[in-house]
Amino acid sequence: MRAKGRRLQRGHGESYCYQELRRAVLEGRLVPGQRLVEAELVRMLGVGRAAVRTALARLEQEGVVERAPNRGARVRLLTEQEAVEILEARAALEGLAARHAAQRATPQDLRQLRSILREMAACARKGDTFRYTECNRRFHEVLVTASRHLTAARLLDSLRAQMVRYQYRTVLAPGRLPRSLQEHRAIVDAVAAKDPDAAEASMRAHLEAVAATLREVARQTSEVAIP
Amino acid sequence: MRAKGRRLQRGHGESYCYQELRRAVLEGRLVPGQRLVEAELVRMLGVGRAAVRTALARLEQEGVVERAPNRGARVRLLTEQEAVEILEARAALEGLAARHAAQRATPQDLRQLRSILREMAACARKGDTFRYTECNRRFHEVLVTASRHLTAARLLDSLRAQMVRYQYRTVLAPGRLPRSLQEHRAIVDAVAAKDPDAAEASMRAHLEAVAATLREVARQTSEVAIP
DNA sequence: GTCAACTTTGTTGTAGACAATCTTGCAGTG
DNA sequence: CACTGCAAGATTGTCTACAACAAAGTTGAC
Known part of the structure; x- marks a missing residue:
């Protein structure tokens, strides 16, 4: 999970970010409970913060991450x-x-x-x-x-x-x-x-x-x- | 669906927008196939474009709206x-x-x-x-x-x-x-x-x-x- | 020594601006 | 008349900056 050299195509930053984060969770590189700081993800994925943000919203809707207002997102931990x-x-x-x-x-x-x-x-x-x-x-x-x-x-x-x-x-x-x-x-x-x-x-x-x-x-x- | 007089609480603009749009679709005020132009929703809901944007992303994940890159969102029409x-x-x-x-x-x-x-x-x-x-x-x-x-x-x-x-x-x-x-x-x-x-x-x-x-x-x- | 209020720091939420892209209308050509 | 190419307008994607908030750390009074 490193920043890519070439620029991403316009209009695909968000879905790239979504898929990449999803894979990271599925493969265990991001573990349940772990905080997902936007700035950090921006560095790691090499996309804008807006893309990270909407990707996180989608992942929340899917039940993969949890978000609290003003407190950011973390990988969801199931009981x-x-x-x-x-x-x-x-x-x-x-x-x-x-x-x-x-x-x-x-x-x-x-x-x-x-x-x-x-x-x-x-x-x-x-x-x-x-x-x-x-x-x-x-x-x-x-x-x-x-x-x-x-x-x-x-x-x-x-x-x-x-x-x-x-x-x-x-x-x-x-x-x-x-x-x-x-x-x-x-x-x-x-x-x-x-x-x-x-x-x-x-x-x-x-x-x-x-x-x-x-x-x-x-x-x-x-x-x-x-x- | 009108702009509210008082300012919304910080950190709730997005979920407000999400729920409002969802209700609008459920109640038939937004019909399947209808285009959802961001600027218009901003005016109607009285929130920022970022909030509208992430709300639309969530609704897409839920299957309520469809989005195409650079072409915006519309209410999903089922076969x-x-x-x-x-x-x-x-x-x-x-x-x-x-x-x-x-x-x-x-x-x-x-x-x-x-x-x-x-x-x-x-x-x-x-x-x-x-x-x-x-x-x-x-x-x-x-x-x-x-x-x-x-x-x-x-x-x-x-x-x-x-x-x-x-x-x-x-x-x-x-x-x-x-x-x-x-x-x-x-x-x-x-x-x-x-x-x-x-x-x-x-x-x-x-x-x-x-x-x-x-x-x-x-x-x-x-x-x-x-x- | 303990607790409360304040400050600091890190992080998120929001707004505005600009560039890339799509759409539409129109003119010109075969 | 149909069709292609172009230009203007509309709309989205992205970036930057800043304000609001939460958590942790610090100071000061008791």
């Missing part, structure tokens, strides 16, 4: 309760997406899903949780794309952007990984069988299992230490 | 396809809300819902579709509040803000009104019975019926004239 709520909302919306995917997925979509599934299985065998998480992200992305449901896609994109902090915690729960893999298999099978009801049901079951795990993990860690 | 998608997303999310409402609704919430239901029945008898629509809006609002699911509430709020144009069209379909009333009754009954599954199912059935009606209405009108 466990909110994280669970977001997972529930995701379950509802990705259920819808899975239903549509079952009706509209192309053979190529299915090939892609199966390919990711194989990679996930390999990661599960090796215990490579980091790469597994990455595959998981791609899996859901491909499936939502395959649904061709732009509204659901937009909402899910914003929901996932808010979840950075809890993204990695659930897979690490003991015994969760093989189950997760199985749940993903069930989803692909239902989509491949062009069975909308089964697709939605399996997706919801999957994300509700994740929510349940998160609840469990949260309960345990809160007894030991506050992260 | 029927997008309207149907939004209703599908609403069905998924309000289904979730209904499920939670069945578990968390207080006696007062239920009294409010039943009161609205009675008013709706009266409107249906008299054929007062305008007031029926207003009751319908309140019904869904109360139910979402009763669910105590902030994430779903936020998402639904933004979805409803995008639907202005199609809000009134579905109730006007012949024979739809009595069915709509019955569907709402079923939802309240399920919530009152504290049956989450039934609550979710009846809400989804309701909104999917609305989506189906919209599809039907859209098909018919598109054969006659483009609205």
